Amino acid sequence: MDSMNAVKLISPTLLFLMTLGMGMTMTWDDVKRIARYPKAITVGAINQAVVLPLVGFAMVLAFDVSPEIAVGIMLLTFCPGGVGSNISTLLARGDIALSVSLTLISGCLIVITLPVLTNAAMVYFLGEELTRTLPVGETALRLTLMVLLPVSLGMWINHHWPRFTGRAEGYVKASGFILLSLMIVGVLVKEYGTFLAYSQQAGTVVTALCATTMTIGFVSARLFRLNRAQSTSICIEVGIQNTLLALVIAGILGKAYLTIPAVIYVVVSSAMLLVVIAWANVPESWLPWRARPSQERR
Numbered sequence: 573m574d575s576m577n578a579v580k581l582i583s584p585t586l587l588f589l590m591t592l593g594m595g596m597t598m599t600w601d602d603v604k605r606i607a608r609y610p611k612a613i614t615v616g617a618i619n620q621a622v623v624l625p626l627v628g629f630a631m632v633l634a635f636d637v638s639p640e641i642a643v644g645i646m647l648l649t650f651c652p653g654g655v656g657s658n659i660s661t662l663l664a665r666g667d668i669a670l671s672v673s674l675t676l677i678s679g680c681l682i683v684i685t686l687p688v689l690t691n692a693a694m695v696y697f698l699g700e701e702l703t704r705t706l707p708v709g710e711t712a713l714r715l716t717l718m719v720l721l722p723v724s725l726g727m728w729i730n731h732h733w734p735r736f737t738g739r740a741e742g743y744v745k746a747s748g749f750i751l752l753s754l755m756i757v758g759v760l761v762k763e764y765g766t767f768l769a770y771s772q773q774a775g776t777v778v779t780a781l782c783a784t785t786m787t788i789g790f791v792s793a794r795l796f797r798l799n800r801a802q803s804t805s806i807c808i809e810v811g812i813q814n815t816l817l818a819l820v821i822a823g824i825l826g827k828a829y830l831t832i833p834a835v836i837y838v839v840v841s842s843a844m845l846l847v848v849i850a851w852a853n854v855p856e857s858w859l860p861w862r863a864r865p866s867q868e869r870r
Contacts, residue, residue: 579823579831582755587718587816589751593744594655594675595726596737602672609670612793612802616674619789619810620652621681625689627788631781632697637773639697644833645777646693647818650686653678654814660845664852666804674809679719682817687711690821706824718820755819756835770832778836782844786811804852811848812841 606613628649632642653675661671687706694705730737789810793803815834822830 579755579819581823582751583816583820583823584714584718586751586755587820588722589744589747590655590816591679591719592722592726594658594672595723596730596740596744597658598672598676598723598727599730600727602669602676605669605673606677609673611796612667612670612798612806613673613677615793615796615798616670616789616806616809617677619785619792619806620674620678621685623788623792624652624785624810625649627785628781631777631784635773635777635780637777638770639699640827640829641770641774641777641833642697643690643693644774644818644822644830645781646697647690647821647830648778648813648815648833648837649781650689650693651682651814651817651821653809654812654817656814657808657812660808660812660849661805664804664808664845664849665801666808666852667799667801668805670802671805671809674805676723678809679723683712683715683720686715686817686821706821711821711824714820714824719817756838767832767835770829771836774833775836775840778833779840782811782837782841786844786848800852804848807848808845812845813837 625646628646632645637645655675658668658671658675662668687708691705691708726737786807790803790807793806798806813834815838818834819831822828822834
């Protein structure tokens with residue numbers, strides 16, 4: 573089977589499975605929390621929806637990458653958050669509720685923003701070379717079925733059968749991550765030549781993007797006087813992208829080069845997350861600032 577056909581067939585199922593697992597950890601309180609803590613939610617959402625794409629655009633221009641890689645990197649910036657960010661926030665002692673709330677918001681927004689912004693990026697960078705764009709209506713419907721529906725279904729299951737979700741959640745996520753790893757390995761094997769040709773320039777930009785957005789996320793949160801846990805959550809939510817969603821879009825378009833930044837991002841972001849997790853577990857008393865109250869100042 574051709575690698576892009578495999579991505580097109582497998583990635584939507586994987587995205588549904590992993591998003592279902594995320595939904596099984598959520599309750600209606602996570603939705604109500606969006607209105608309860610507006611400052612932290614607003615800072616995080618603006619970082620995800622506005623700052624992240626702008627930084628990505630500046631990066632691809634500054635590093636003068638090929639148009640194909642530029643589109644792949646911009647696609648990543650249009651896919652913030654995801655299941656991985658919630659797990660990473662837990663390990664980094666961040667605000668889990670804030671992380672889940674931001675993931676929920678981004679999941680709702682991308683149904684509309686992802687196809688529109690992806691098409692805009694393809695037109696801008698590929699121009700006359702462009703042979704295909706995303707059908708906005710069809711893509712929005714697919715995203716609804718692959719992102720919003722499984723989250724809602726997972727929340728419904730958790731509400732009615734909490735004991736079942738407590739037992740099944742780990743298995744759902746673990747199986748998703750294993751299958752994702754196998755799919756990425758398969759893409760690397762099949763598209764090794766394409767990956768080798770673009771990996772160096774993509775790797776440089778992806779590393780700079782991840783480091784810069786994480787730093788901006790954390791610093792901006794501190795500037796708005798959010799506490800350390802909230803700042804860590806926003807740092808991770810802005811810096812860690814939904815690479816599986818990017819692979820789904822690459823599969824829809826049938827463009828192998830769009831998978832390269834996403835695959836590299838998995839490796840780079842994992843390495844940076846280890847640093848963030850280690851730093852986040854340093855006692856507050858060792859840091860230049862003192863501990864702040866656990867709730868944001870409204």
